[in-house]
Amino acid sequence: MFDLKNYIQKKSHVVNDALKLLLQNSQQDQTINKAMEYSLMAGGKRIRPVLCLAATEAVGGNPNDALTAACAMELIHTYSLIHDDLPAMDNDKLRRGKPTCHVAFDEATAVLAGDALLTMAFEILASVPFEKTDQAAKWLQIIRIIAVAAGSRGMIQGQMLDIAAEGRRLNVSELESMHTLKTGALIVASLQCGALLADADKDQLRFLKTYAGYIGLAFQVADDILNVEGNPEVMGKAVGTDRLNKKNTYPSLLGLDASKQFAQKLIRQALQALEIFDNKADPLRALATYIIERKR
Amino acid sequence: MFDLKNYIQKKSHVVNDALKLLLQNSQQDQTINKAMEYSLMAGGKRIRPVLCLAATEAVGGNPNDALTAACAMELIHTYSLIHDDLPAMDNDKLRRGKPTCHVAFDEATAVLAGDALLTMAFEILASVPFEKTDQAAKWLQIIRIIAVAAGSRGMIQGQMLDIAAEGRRLNVSELESMHTLKTGALIVASLQCGALLADADKDQLRFLKTYAGYIGLAFQVADDILNVEGNPEVMGKAVGTDRLNKKNTYPSLLGLDASKQFAQKLIRQALQALEIFDNKADPLRALATYIIERKR
Numbered sequence: 179m180f181d182l183k184n185y186i187q188k189k190s191h192v193v194n195d196a197l198k199l200l201l202q203n204s205q206q207d208q209t210i211n212k213a214m215e216y217s218l219m220a221g222g223k224r225i226r227p228v229l230c231l232a233a234t235e236a237v238g239g240n241p242n243d244a245l246t247a248a249c250a251m252e253l254i255h256t257y258s259l260i261h262d263d264l265p266a267m268d269n270d271k272l273r274r275g276k277p278t279c280h281v282a283f284d285e286a287t288a289v290l291a292g293d294a295l296l297t298m299a300f301e302i303l304a305s306v307p308f309e310k311t312d313q314a315a316k317w318l319q320i321i322r323i324i325a326v327a328a329g330s331r332g333m334i335q336g337q338m339l340d341i342a343a344e345g346r347r348l349n350v351s352e353l354e355s356m357h358t359l360k361t362g363a364l365i366v367a368s369l370q371c372g373a374l375l376a377d378a379d380k381d382q383l384r385f386l387k388t389y390a391g392y393i394g395l396a397f398q399v400a401d402d403i404l405n406v407e408g409n410p411e412v413m414g415k416a417v418g419t420d421r422l423n424k425k426n427t428y429p430s431l432l433g434l435d436a437s438k439q440f441a442q443k444l445i446r447q448a449l450q451a452l453e454i455f456d457n458k459a460d461p462l463r464a465l466a467t468y469i470i471e472r473k474r
Numbered sequence: 475m476f477d478l479k480n481y482i483q484k485k486s487h488v489v490n491d492a493l494k495l496l497l498q499n500s501q502q503d504q505t506i507n508k509a510m511e512y513s514l515m516a517g518g519k520r521i522r523p524v525l526c527l528a529a530t531e532a533v534g535g536n537p538n539d540a541l542t543a544a545c546a547m548e549l550i551h552t553y554s555l556i557h558d559d560l561p562a563m564d565n566d567k568l569r570r571g572k573p574t575c576h577v578a579f580d581e582a583t584a585v586l587a588g589d590a591l592l593t594m595a596f597e598i599l600a601s602v603p604f605e606k607t608d609q610a611a612k613w614l615q616i617i618r619i620i621a622v623a624a625g626s627r628g629m630i631q632g633q634m635l636d637i638a639a640e641g642r643r644l645n646v647s648e649l650e651s652m653h654t655l656k657t658g659a660l661i662v663a664s665l666q667c668g669a670l671l672a673d674a675d676k677d678q679l680r681f682l683k684t685y686a687g688y689i690g691l692a693f694q695v696a697d698d699i700l701n702v703e704g705n706p707e708v709m710g711k712a713v714g715t716d717r718l719n720k721k722n723t724y725p726s727l728l729g730l731d732a733s734k735q736f737a738q739k740l741i742r743q744a745l746q747a748l749e750i751f752d753n754k755a756d757p758l759r760a761l762a763t764y765i766i767e768r769k770r
Binding site: 261264266284286287297311312330331334335 | 500504505506507510553557560562563580581582583585586588589590592593594596597599600601607608610611613614615617618621622624625626627630631633634637638
């Protein structure tokens with residue numbers, strides 16, 4: 179039996195150490211750096227970096243080669259949370275039991291801290307030392323993939339759709355499009371970059387992107403389900419808020435049971451996409467199941 | 475006599491065409507793209523792209539090779555204006571006589587349009603086609619330079635200092651530090667990238683960065699002077715607002731005459747830095763003078 183808890187702990191630890199080092203290399207005594215660190219070190223689950231590193235391992239690569247890409251994913255994810263939490267967007271006061279960035283600092287600082295984390299992601303991706311010149315071309319490819327996933331045709335478009343959906347009833351297909359862009363794009367990019375940095379072949383890349391698409395959506399369905407029947411003490415946040423805020427969720431559209439079945443089906447499809455891989459993909463297999471069985 | 479007006483017109487035209495093409499390659503019918511286009515095509519002077527292309531020419535390069543870098547500078551400059559104009563920052567309702575992005579659209583869209591323009595800058599820099607693999611390493615260097623200039627040790631830190639200075643009296647050295655970061659860093663990066671893309675040697679790079687530092691500061695001093703004695707009809711905006719808002723400016727610290735002398739001195743120093751260059755640097759020479767003689 180694969181010990182996923184231990185795997186996630188070890189990988190998160192490596193990612194956290196790398197992120198801390200990145201922050202130390204900036205001017206620590208400045209407010210902007212404090213705000214960046216506050217949100218970056220607020221106890222995120224590090225799902226995207228772990229998926230990135232696990233993809234590298236699945237194709238037989240060395241996860242160290244993908245560590246910078248993994249960190250970039252977390253920087254971009256954190257920036258998107260800071261901006262999504264702003265009063266003009268979701269106006270969230272708490273995240274993981276702690277005041278959001280604009281509450282802990284102020285709104286201007288939160289906007290700029292998000293901007294700085296996004297910019298830092300590209301700075302670190304362009305600063306990886308390499309020995310052979312053909313590796314430079316690969317890092318450009320990584321930057322392009324991440325920028326497209328995070329940009330106006332990806333994550334940002336997803337957030338626009340989310341805002342536009344407020345107070346309006348979406349159908350299942352619209353809900354799926356929104357999530358595919360808002361959270362799916364960056365998860366697919368995480369797997370894709372991890373695989374590319376281990377020189378994955380075309381088939382491996384294709385199947386890992388398929389896997390990523392399924393688990394990205396399953397992650398969101400599971401989040402929606404947790405908001406209905408999760409334990410607030412375990413989750414560190416209130417439940418039932420989606421229904422209260424009349425948010426478009428899978429349980430509200432499909433019902434709770436059908437949502438659970440849908441999540442199960444997505445995970446089966448994700449696992450099928452991994453069939454061409456050997457036991458080096460066991461972390462990815464375990465992560466797929468974890469995504470819908472997690473309690474927070 | 476070098477015809478600068480014609481030069482700026484031609485270069486701006488090339489940059490505007492390239493920017494329009496970039497926008498067309500995204501999904502045009504989406505609100506996010508409309509907001510991006512609205513601010514990007516709002517009649518900016520294109521100073522940074524023109525400086526970038528002129529730097530390439532000064533060292534004997536082909537300005538086409540630097541066009542993507544020039545566009546990236548304008549994308550980043552525009553994103554910074556959108557975010558600076560937000561209610562939580564400068565709360566500006568008008569820019570160049572047109573409603574600011576958050577007024578024309580809404581605040582959430584403005585935050586995201588800024589995010590998208592910043593992300594797009596890195597996407598296009600990582601997407602330049604190249605023939606030789608050593609060019610890939612150069613584009614990574616360009617991305618790194620731009621990210622550092624725009625990030626938490628550059629432009630963003632300058633904006634933080636600007637916000638922190640509100641209602642507080644700065645001394646000349648603090649004012650200079652703030653401008654060096656807030657506007658200077660991206661102007662230096664514009665020249666540096668233009669020069670690097672033309673394979674400038676170490677001396678050429680050093681002198682162009684020196685030139686950029688002086689004109690960047692002179693640009694700000696000239697802006698402050700125009701806010702005192704400019705013609706509102708020519709400028710398309712009100713004057714006297716800095717004094718009204720008790721902003722830290724060169725005229726408020728040094729007086730008007732001393733500020734003019736300071737601007738003149740900076741331009742003399744900028745021109746001195748160009749002494750090693752032949753007449754291919756004439757556009758840069760003319761631009762230096764233009765920066766303090768412009769009426770808007």
